[in-house]
Amino acid sequence: MSDVIQVAQLTKHYPGARGAPPVRAVEGIEFTVREGEVFGFLGPNGAGKTTTVRMLTGLTRPTAGGARVLGYDLATEVTQIKKRVGVVPETSNLYDELSAFDNLLFSMQLYGVPRRERKARAEELLARFRLSDKRDVPFAKLSRGMKRALTIAAALAHRPPLLFLDEPTTGLDVMSARGLRGMIADLRREGVTVFLTTHYLEEAERLCDRIAIIVQGRIVALDTVDGLKARLPARLAVEATLADGDGRTETLRFEGRSVEEATQAALARATAEGRRVLALNTVRPTLEDVFVHLTGLSAEVMLAEKGRT
């Protein structure tokens, strides 16, 4: 399996406002993305995720360092890279005035898809994303989930082997988000390499082969989900549901060096507070645990930050 992205000492500093020191958005990061994998790029708000994607897709020039994308040098062959990647930004940004079909057609025109293939490809994408009945509906009149699906379809119109997805499910209802996750899984099966940035840790855990965690412009961890979990200090946990005399219940988490030690801690707490243990479950570490351990931020804080932007 070859590397489709090779990043070496990639750095981006923005000039500080009015004599302030430069903003170090990305600081000498290094990683590779393998062909055919879904690569997750996680981090709190302002960690440097979007800046990294902007550099790798040719929107922003790096201050230092470089990268090779699909074998092309980012510094000298950016047009070749742009021809071969698809990008789905966080905001669905097709043209409100054009229909679903015309938006796909325009994407193909820009990327030089041969004229004879365009109509069939547009119909194929509309069918695949279940938008055939919206073919002639202006983009502005589609639902948020449909807009997202069409934006992904437009990014795939020229059959890129590498797709950048920036927060694909943000703001979608549960069913639309589920549908999109299914589409991402389908892309992976078809051999498309996906570079996914997301705030949803559960989504990353479910979809990604490997995950990089970036904090303050630096990558603090990069591994498979299981590899990341293995980095957690060897502490095990149980979740205990305790009930008091009035029937009020509370679920608490207890940690220990072994399941037995964690269970004893739960039982001791129940006894001390005069409560009964209703249920006791061992807890496997989640990606959220890894994230909290590495960044010091909880997933709730990260999502709350996201909501403010």
Next chain:
Amino acid sequence: MLRDDLRGMWYIALKDLRAYYLKPPNISWGILFPFAFVLAFAIRNPGDLRSLTPGLLALTLLFGSSSMEAIVIVFEQRTGALERLLLAPVRLPALLAGKLLGGMAFGLTVTAAVLAVALVVFGVGSVNWPLLVLALLLSAAAFSALGAFVSVAVREVFEAQTLANFIRFPMMFLGGIFVPLASMPPALQAVARLLPLTYAVEALRAALDGRVLPTTVLDLGALAVFAAGFFALAVRTLARRAD
């Protein structure tokens, strides 16, 4: 790479025309607005209406080429659609040239309608056609590039409209359309010489009268310089902002 750029330019222009320009309100406003202005002037000062024709054409071209152009780019910046174009395999100058082409095509279309009316009313006997086409093309390029520069220099649509009007309305009164340059005070004449509309009016007047004056080449040259200058400024400003 050049092929990618030319293809991108062409399709960006076509998309802009379909998505933004060729809407009934734009077309009717583009044609009626200059007519209303000239009619108001003619009622106030009835005289040789024919002499107002070059100004009418220049005014139609100015508003037709620059009005939407000044809004389209900043609007697409706000919606994120411009980023879609910046991500495509089209270099920045070609991307902006596509935008310019859309503005020019719209300006020239509405001006052609006004020209047709003027020629029916006043006749075509003395028109120097090659000069007229050249003057119209260079004027459209200069005005469209002005609109593009205004659009990339601001961050909000209302700012673009304000800045465009701040530039265009003084130009309308100083550009030799309603008041001949020769009758202006020297200071205002000097200001008029800094405005692309002045050269557009003079070049169009020479073309419609069929008289190529020694200064006509200078008028065309000035329009080309304005077009290239505004275009270069727009490319530079957008490149800085995109980074």
